[in-house]
Amino acid sequence: MSDWRESLPEARGKLLLDEPLGPYTWFRVGGAADVLFIPADAEDLADVLKALDPGVPVTVLGVGSNVIVRDGGVEGVVIRLAGRAWAQVATGGDMITAGAGALDAMVAKASARAGIAGLEFYAGIPGTIGGALTMNAGCYGSETKDVLVSAWGLNRRGDRVDYALADFGYTYRHSEAPADIIWIEATYRGALDAPEAVQTRIDEITARREQTQPIREKTGGSTFKNPPGHSSWKLVDEAGWRGKLFAVTGGGAKFSELHSNFMINPGEATAADIEGLGEAVRQDVLAKTGVRLDWEIRRMGRAS
Missing domain, CATH: 3.30.43.10 (Uridine Diphospho-n-acetylenolpyruvylglucosamine Reductase, domain 2)
Incomplete structure (x- = not known):
């Protein structure tokens, strides 16, 4: 030790x-x-x-x-912010406050019960509020920046820091906030609507996601950000990587046949297999098209 x-x-x-x-x-x-x-x-x-x-x-x-x-x-x-203390969600009027450990989908459901529109897209994001704040998470035409009011967290020294929306400097899947901030809680503002109407939109997003994404596989969500003017899944698909197994040290990983911007672990992949697949595809797409794919998935830790 x-x-x-x-x-x-x-x-x-x-x-x-x-x-x-x-x-x-x-x-x-x-x-x-x-x-x-x-x-x-x-x-x-x-x-x-x-x-x-x-x-x-x-x-x-x-x-x-x-x-x-x-x-x-x-x-x-x-x-790891796990447990009830980190996942509380409260609503009032057109406002929602959520702990950083709350699942995005649970926040969407709470917004429906409260009749607050605007956060339906969170039903399509398989993460937590802390992650959504960090990367301006979004899908289906909406992003965190569209509904966020403010958030607070702790820096590496343990001091509280408060951020208004403008302080984040959000762009596509990116925040200018210091990377060492551990987000604790976020406040959102939506628009009042009938709970049934909000829930219907959430159901539509959920059904669309189930039909188009390998949500029951061992996956990591969207692998690459969409380059300007391009769709990542099309670039991966056209380069011939849909369903193609790639191995480095284990049983191999591949891009899903259902959605070619989703990597999956078919069973015995190692982290080296999965990251190696992503890097191999980035290099191949760049060589074939001149378009650089940037990671959306976060990689952390020591290679070996």
Whole structure:
């Protein structure tokens, strides 16, 4: 055990050493965290961040739906905001407040019950509010920036930071907010509408997603951002990568036959297989079309 792990701060939540992270991700691959911290609440998280050696890397892992954890595991402390304390959703008038650990789909459902329109698109995003804030998550023509009012979080020192929408500097799948902020809560504003009408739109999004995306596979959601003027799935498909198995160290990964911007782990893939497939496709598409594909999936940790 390294020196820094021998003097970990006390916490009310869980501090787990050498915890495998694969089970926490949708791809079901990847190595262990040096330390996995599941804080009890925001105060517990702030206290640990303030007491933790500032030289220790800190990484946030949400629900693991849009991430590749590399096979060598993740250095430092990995923070996972899991449990009821992090997933509270409250509504009032045309406003919704949601914890960073709340599933996007649950926030969409809460908006329907409250008769608040504008957040239906969250039903099509398999992540949490914390991830949505970090990357301006969106789908089907809507983005987080369209409904967000403000959010607050903690920086690496454990200090509270408050952000209004304009402070994020949002662009397509990108935020200018510092990467070390751990988001705690977000506030949204929608438009009042009949609950039945909001729910109908959510049902339509859900049905569309089930028909067009491999949601029951071990996948990571959209692999690449759409380049200006192009659709990533078309570029991947036209380059011949739909359904083509690619292996580096394990049983191999492939792009889904159903949606060619979704990588899947058919069974025994390693993180190296999945990331290697993505890089191979990026290089091939660039060589064939001159278009550069940028990752939407987050990659973290040591390669081996």
